[in-house]
Amino acid sequence: MADKPSGAEIQLEHVTKRYPGSSEPAVADVSMTIPAGKIVILVGPSGCGKTTTMRMINRLIEPTSGRITIGGEDVHALNGDALRRKIGYAIQQAGLFPHFTVAQNIGVVPGLLKWDRKRIRDRVDELMDLVGLEPAEFRDRYPRQLSGGQQQRVGVARALAADPPVLLMDEPFGAVDPITRGNLQDELLRLQADLRKTIVFVTHDFDEAVKLGDKIAVLGDRSSIQQYDTPEAILANPANDMVAGFVGAGASLKQLTLRRVRDVTYSDGIVAMPVDTPIADLRKLMAEKGETYGLVLDRRRRPLRWVHVRELPTATSLATAGRPVGDSVSTQSTLQDALEAILAEGGNAVVTGSRGEYVGTIDITTVTDAIQQLRTEHVEPGSGES
Numbered sequence: 001m002a003d004k005p006s007g008a009e010i011q012l013e014h015v016t017k018r019y020p021g022s023s024e025p026a027v028a029d030v031s032m033t034i035p036a037g038k039i040v041i042l043v044g045p046s047g048c049g050k051t052t053t054m055r056m057i058n059r060l061i062e063p064t065s066g067r068i069t070i071g072g073e074d075v076h077a078l079n080g081d082a083l084r085r086k087i088g089y090a091i092q093q094a095g096l097f098p099h100f101t102v103a104q105n106i107g108v109v110p111g112l113l114k115w116d117r118k119r120i121r122d123r124v125d126e127l128m129d130l131v132g133l134e135p136a137e138f139r140d141r142y143p144r145q146l147s148g149g150q151q152q153r154v155g156v157a158r159a160l161a162a163d164p165p166v167l168l169m170d171e172p173f174g175a176v177d178p179i180t181r182g183n184l185q186d187e188l189l190r191l192q193a194d195l196r197k198t199i200v201f202v203t204h205d206f207d208e209a210v211k212l213g214d215k216i217a218v219l220g221d222r223s224s225i226q227q228y229d230t231p232e233a234i235l236a237n238p239a240n241d242m243v244a245g246f247v248g249a250g251a252s253l254k255q256l257t258l259r260r261v262r263d264v265t266y267s268d269g270i271v272a273m274p275v276d277t278p279i280a281d282l283r284k285l286m287a288e289k290g291e292t293y294g295l296v297l298d299r300r301r302r303p304l305r306w307v308h309v310r311e312l313p314t315a316t317s318l319a320t321a322g323r324p325v326g327d328s329v330s331t332q333s334t335l336q337d338a339l340e341a342i343l344a345e346g347g348n349a350v351v352t353g354s355r356g357e358y359v360g361t362i363d364i365t366t367v368t369d370a371i372q373q374l375r376t377e378h379v380e381p382g383s384g385e386s
């Protein structure tokens, strides 16, 4: 993993776009800093100027006024090749050239930059591996011979071809089914963990923004910034009614996808014993601790069964007493997964470590406490709430 971002900071300073013949600007006086190596999501209603804002960064659209810099350099001063080296661009439905093969599509920018053939071929294979397309199978196919998800992968590979520090993505996963979309999102996050590009990503979908964004800019009319903050902060404390409308119902539940079990204090105090423990010993320990439920573990300390104290006097073996453990969660699971397991288990859900071993239990109080904590962490100073 790279320890330094390969991305570069982007700055928009008082950027305005007035299209010829329009009375109102499409984007009015927008200033924002997009940090190096982060994913920043632009969300907002249709027509608010997201695409216009994004396209001014790679100068597909020229601003009427204001300044945009990448790594401190004014994009206005960059020529075509310099822009291509600095900025990759991926759009909805991939925007692939239909009469080019996959390899030719991915190699477009390196070709324009006059790389030699071998270097382009090696780079194409490397990128296909990176986005999960077997080069031997897909290199010579045409876009129409690919699924929607595969086309999007080619689109991402093409955008990354010249290894630019900045990636602009305009609803890149907008045209695929929800499952493929989820997979593509996961893959983007996996890629980004290594690549650490600066990514500006436009979407209509707030859930996508929460999942992918290091920061989210919620835009109103003419790209006016309504709130620009982390997903946690926006979910916990929407700045105004417009943002609240965008966040939509279930903001607290959405927050649960942002915290993992390892981030909260779960209990490790219940009575948990290996399956070959004498029943009498378990009874004694549960009585001492005043516990009604005990957990039976296998020899590698993986959870097997829940037993109620009432079941112990008649039990013949811990291997058959009580009921099997149902849903459990790992320390990597999100609190949303934990909540589902808690509801399915009807109380405590078992937490396991990296080898599936018992490390503790989590209950509904832990989850509600975590939501409360997120709220208080993100209350504006001086807003009077506590």
Ligand SMILES: Nc1ncnc2c1ncn2[C@@H]1O[C@H](COP(=O)(O)OP(=O)(O)OP(=O)(O)O)[C@@H](O)[C@H]1O
Binding pocket: 019, 020, 022, 026, 044, 045, 046, 047, 048, 049, 050, 051, 052, 053
């Ligand atoms: N070439 C153009 N000429 C004139 N007006 C334009 C042009 N392109 C966009 N607009 C107008 O600028 C405004 C912003 O458009 P833009 O495409 O940036 O919005 P958006 O937020 O990306 O929308 P969507 O989410 O629907 O894609 C809209 O009112 C649109 O009609």
